[in-house]
Amino acid sequence: QVQLVESGGGLVQAGGSLRLSCTNANSGFSLEDYAIGWFRQAPGKEREFVAAISGSGGNTYYTDSVKDRFTISRDNAKSAVFLQMKSLKPDDTAVYYCAAKSIIYYGDNHYSTTATEYNYWGQGTQVTVSS
Secondary structure, eight states, X not given: OOOEEEXXXXXXXXXXXXXXXXXXXXXXXXXXXXXXEEEEEOTTSOOEEEEEEOTTSOOEEEOGGGTTTEXXXXXXXXXXXXXXXXXXXXXXXXXXXXXXXXXXXXXXXXXXXXXXXXXXXOOXXXXXXXX
């Protein structure tokens, strides 16, 4: 089973940067067979898609509000996915979740922006951006 663990959240001033990590706590399973997505949920709001990366790392996709500020990447050798966030804004404040979608039937260039298509979720990490 995949057991996702997020880390790297915290409190930062507007304009600052954070790097979130998503790792597989179950070392017996590699993440390279999974597309990974980052989602976030702010208080009183629905969970929303942030960024996704294909199993190979060759394809990435971002929601418009984070384009040119956030970068998703992965290191399959370390079974880890990262979300580098810069120029953070108060509107980025949320709990950030990583999620894994099996790509066994889709190939390693596949990714998804739809939360319901993801099979495994982490517990989330809080990101708070002060103005």
